[in-house]
Amino acid sequence: MDKNTGIGLVLIVAIVMGFTFLTRPSQEEIERENRKKDSISNVQKNQVAEDIATADALQPAKEEQSPVTDFFTAGNSVKKDSITNNPTDSLSSLQPQISSDQPKEQIISLENEKIKINFTTKGGQMLSAQLKEYKKFNGDSLYLFNADANLSLQLVNKQGIALNSDKAIFTPIKNSADDNQTLVMRMNYTDTEYIDFIYSLAPDSYMIKFDIAVVGMQNILSVDCLEKFKLNWTQKLHRQEKSEKNEQRYTRIHYKGTDGSFEELSESSNDNKEVPTGARWVAFKNQFFATTLIADNEFTSPSLHSKVLQSPDYLKEVEATLYFKPVVDNTGTLKGGFRYFIGPLDYYMLKGYDDGQKDVLQQLDLDKLIPLGWTLFRIINQYFIIPLFNLLASTGMQMGLVILLLTLIVKLIISPLTYKSFMSSAKMRVLKPQVDELNEKYPGQEKAMERQKAVMALYSQAGVNPMSGCIPMLLQMPILLALFSFFPSLIELRQQSFLWADDLSTYDAIIEWNTNIPYISSWLGNHISLFCILMTVTNIVYTKFNMDATNTGQQQMPGMKWMMMLMPIVFFFVLNNYPSGLTYYYFLSTLMTILITLACRYFIDEEKVLAKLEENKKKPKKKGFMSRLQEQAEQAQRVQQQQGKGQNKKKKK
Structure with missing residues (x-):
């Protein structure tokens, strides 16, 4: 490349660079161009969004289906597929014939002189049950449940989809017929497919009739579901009484088996139980009240669960899974019949539900919800104590006076046994000097057998049976133990005051404290009951008095004396939480026993008794x-x- 060519290339590059420099846009022009590009981009984005929205709007809306809709549409799918493939036959013909706007929850009430029940359209079930004639220990209205119970019917269709009635909204239909208040809760899917819960409350009654009708669903329910419907029943059991510890002792699940047996779950710990033999009824029970679900036929294979709650308001959480076989009527409707008993545990009222029923297996036996003790003790309470108590209570006296008279009558009835026991002690007491002589004649452990033989010979010659004093005492024990079961279960004592006791169905505290004292609070609770103190003092006095009166001079087991004196103290710790009506009875009973014993010692001439025994020695044996x-x-x-x-x-x- 020659010199001229090189100079030309340099000039061309210089001209291009100069032109580029001179013609470049300013900073303002650059910013203006960027803003223009951003505007175009935003316009394009908005157009795309509008196109998408328009496309979505053109698509058919997807309706969010409820559990009820899911259940029926899946269950009716076989019916839908079998209709036709014609595009005009759509699913809309199978949709529920109700408004798309779900109604809000409503509360409807049924009530009579004794009970008020609120029902909710959410699940078509009972929401609360108030007993009008009773109050809680603190004076509040007494509810057996109040938005803390649930009863749900579960159905399963042929596709395995379950429908729980508590997830559905029901429509209430209320009417009155023959003085009975009736409420129909209907879950209406179509005019021919619906579920009815029918409640009927009679005047002046704690019994509520409850019927289930499942209409138009035979073709969509699974085979297993047609054989047995499932009920899920849960409830939290309210604390109703002042003594939480004592009420917890009687709060549990009870049930009557189809074989006539009567069983219960644990009251002190969590418990689960399967009942393969079936049950006639299942009860969620407090100390004095119960919610009981009774089947017209039976519950098959119930599953029961109970959980102890640490709560100031609730004692237990209970649950029952119940199955029943529906009855099919001539219209294809599937039905189940039940009764609810929601009320107090009054013996004669519960017994009255079996009036006229001669078939033992068909009797409800709701009176067995009242814990009156084992078979022997229950018989004593049923046929002696309860009739006697009701007879005395019918006079209108205060309950404290009724218990006083009841104790006096019981003592008079068993007084022959008491007299015989005292006479046996008197005979052995007048022979004590002779027994002491035999003890001196045969001293020491090595001569214990000879000493025992000599004492037995003495008793035999005098015609004295050492066991005759124990037998009358043993015969009295069933009555004492029957009364131990009777008083804590006696609803008539509830909130009845006497002297310083505000409520004879619970403890009568004279000292209370809030601080938990180790060991003491776990046994006594945070209080001390006055009637329990009086009972303990009289028992100590009677024990000392009785030990001195029955001292026959024979050697006793080491520590027996102190053990006998310690027993009243043990009973004080055990019974301090029990009803004051019970400890009041034990106080009166022991006091009367002391007075009867003193009277016997006053009227019985022990010199004549000894003379009689000396005559017996001369007779052939x-x-x-x-x-x-x-x-x-x-x-x-x-x-x-x-x-x-x-x-x-x-x-x-």
Whole structure:
């Protein structure tokens, strides 16, 4: 490349660079151009968004289906597929014939002189149950449940989709017929497919009739569901009484088996139970009240669960899974019949529900919800204590006076046994000087057998049976134990005051504290009951008095005396939380026993008793109990002596 060509290239580059520099846009022009580009981009984006929105608007709307709709549309899918493939036959013909706007929850009430029940359209179930004639321990209205219970019917269609009635909104239909208040809760899917919950409350009654009708669903329900419907029932059991510890003791699930058995779950711990044999009814029970669901036929294979709650307002959370076989009527409607008993545990009222029912297996036996003790004690309470108590209570006296008269009558009835026991003690007491002589004649442990033999011979000659004093006491025990079950279960004592006790169905505290004291609070609670103190003092006095009166001079087991004196203290810790009506009865009973014993000692001439025993010694003796006992003692002594000789011979060898 020559010199001229090089200069030309340099000039061309310089001209291009200069032109580029001189013609470049300013900073303002650059910013203006950027704003223009951004505006164009935003316009394009908005256009795309509008196009998408327009496209979505042209698409058919997707309706959010409820559990009810899911259940029926899936269940009716077989019916839909079998209609036709014609495009004009759409799913709309199978949709529910109700407004698309779901109605809001409504509360409807049924009530009579005794009970008020609120129902909710959400699930078509009972929302609350108030007993008008009763109050809680603090004076509030008494509700057995109040928005803390749930009863749900579960159905399953052929596609396995479940429908729980508590997820649906029902329509209320209320009317009155024959003085019965009736409420129909209807979950209406179509005019021919619906569920009815029918409630009927009679005047002056705690019993509510409850019927279920499932209409137009035979073709969509699964085979298993047609064989048995499922009920899920849950409830939290309210605290109703002042003594939470005592009320917890009687709060549990009860049920009557189809075989006539009566069973219950644990009251003190969480418990679960399967009932393969089936049940006639299941009850969620407090100390004095119960909510009971009774099947017209039976519940098959119930599953029961109970959980103890640590709450100031609730004692337990209970649950029952119940199955029943629906009855099909001539229209194809599936039906189930039940009754609710929601009320107090009054013995004669519960017994009255079986009036006229001669078939034992068909009787409800709701009176067994009242814990009256084991079979023997229950018989005593049913046929003696309860009729006597009701007779006295019918006079209108204060309950404290009724218990006083009841105690006096019981003491008079068993007084022959008390007298016989006292006479046995008196006979042994007047023979004490002679027994002391035998103790001196045969001292020491090595002569214990001879001493015992001599004492038995003395009793046999005098015609005294040492066991005759124990037998009358044992015969009295069933009555005492029956009353131990009777008073805590007696609803008539509830909120009845006497003297310083505001409520004879709970403890009568004279001292209370809020601080938890280890060991003491767990046994006593945070209080001390006055009637319990009086009961303990009289028991200590009676124990000391009785030990002195029955001292026959025979040696006792070491520590027996202190053990007997300690028992009243133990009972104080055990019974401090129990109803004051019970401790008041025990106080009166022990006090009367002391007075009867003093009266017997005053009227019985012990010198004449001793003279009679001395005459008995002169009479020829028949082989009675004491003779046989003496022979057995002698035979045991001979066997022991022979064994001792045999051991000595072995040692010599």
